[in-house]
């Protein structure tokens with residue numbers, strides 16, 4: 001049994017059903033990637049895993065216990081979600097963004113965390129008094145990741161972290177994620193369009209199509225399979 | 236020009252301006268957190284003032300009665316948000332306007348039915364003393380009103396800028412989805428926002444009624460001036476609301492004193508002219524800001 005176990009997950013928006021029975025497992029400490037075409041249901045899957053969307057059927061088990069309810073419940077259990085696009089607070093300063101990241105810690109002191117992530121993302125330290133919305137796209141993505149880390153997550157959900165970033169910046173970000181996983185053992189579930197980079201980072205991969213998992217396997221195997229690459233990854 | 240008359244009018248204007256600023260602050264809080272213009276803000280204030288007045292009729296000291304009414308207003312504000320405002324969050328503006336107008340009429344009618352339309356005297360929280368500086372006369376109520384306004388702004392600023400819940404409120408207003416994702420209950424923050432706004436409104440009502448007398452329609456004119464103040468200040472800026480309130484109060488007094496045809500009857504026209512003028516010349520108001528965003 002993994003840190004996260006998802007069983008027969010169905011979800012959608014009002015009358016529109018999008019997910020038709022997703023099963024997936026993420027082992028503690030692993031980096032797992034979810035690949036798939038536009039509109040396949042990747043974002044919908046992550047939104048369900050962070051409580052932003054309630055499943056119509058199926059179960060989510062986290063650390064062996066069933067998980068349901070509001071996003072705050074998921075956050076308190078240790079799931080941090082970096083949403084697709086800019087998941088920052090544009091009108092708040094970088095530092096305020098990070099402080100809000102620690103909101104779920106309640107009154108626990110978190111100044112050490114702040115120092116640690118400033119150390120890890122020096123660009124953010126330089127811009128700590130600047131408004132979130134005034135950062136570049138790459139800096140905002142770092143801010144969104146750092147803010148998620150402030151809540152000391154056990155599982156980090158990342159929705160297309162490379163979206164809108166230049167190739168070199170994307171590489172930097174992925175390198176940071178790898179380092180983070182090594183240093184802290186934080187488990188990650190990443191949705192990504194950049195299949196090559198993602199498969200190089202991850203140990204296990206799922207391919208999703210029209211709301212269903214169509215292929216899964218070790219990242220190397222999925223990455224090496226030409227038919228999968230042509231059919232689903234467009235590479 | 237008679238200097239004494241001038242100073243008396245300016246001081247009177249600042250005192251009413253402080254009240255407009257207080258109610259404008261309530262309008263701005265709601266507008267910033269939900270994008271809703273709360274047309275019932277004045278009636279909520281009137282209703283809270285009746286509660287304070289009713290308590291004094293029962294023999295409670297006005298200071299204590301005011302505190303109780305402000306507390307009740309806070310709770311009622313949170314209840315109004317969660318019962319009738321939450322269902323229209325995200326609805327179109329016309330629907331939201333209808334809901335706050337509906338609340339306006341309900342509060343107005345219930346107050347009239349419960350307390351009649353007869354004007355009541357609400358005692359001043361700051362007593363009835365009048366100080367004289369040379370020929371210029373200042374009432375204790377005027378001084379108290381301005382001090383209360385300054386305290387309100389200071390407290391609100393401290394709350395929003397320095398406290399954990401204040402940061403959470405600003406986050407919820409800035410990006411509701413991201414707020415949920417860090418574990419903030421956005422709906423609870425909006426409830427607190429409505430509660431605070433209702434409390435500010437109650438303060439404005441309690442401070443203005445010793446001068447205007449209390450009856451169910453008392454806040455109508457005050458609300459128009461407060462709209463003028465909020466729009467002048469830019470609708471999304473608390474400091475703008477206060478400065479706007481003071482400007483409107485002083486302008487109103489000076490115009491009715493020095494411009495013959497304005498007099499007492501056309502005073503409200505000055506407020507309306509200010510609203511229209513600002514909207515034409517500076518649609519974002521004096522302190523309104525564009526959003527900081529990079530696309």
Ligand SMILES: Nc1ncnc2c1ncn2[C@@H]1O[C@H](COP(=O)(O)OP(=O)(O)OP(=O)(O)O)[C@@H](O)[C@H]1O
Pocket residue numbers: 013016018036037038039040041042043044045084
């Ligand atoms: N808020 C919404 N209301 C209704 N339908 C939606 C909503 N969000 C997404 N959908 C639909 O759900 C389906 C899956 O969307 P989803 O955002 O999960 O795709 P995705 O795999 O993340 O795509 P992309 O790679 O473009 O981000 C799409 O058909 C989309 O039209």
Ligand SMILES: [Mg+2]
Pocket residue numbers: 042043044084159
């Ligand atoms: Mg998506």
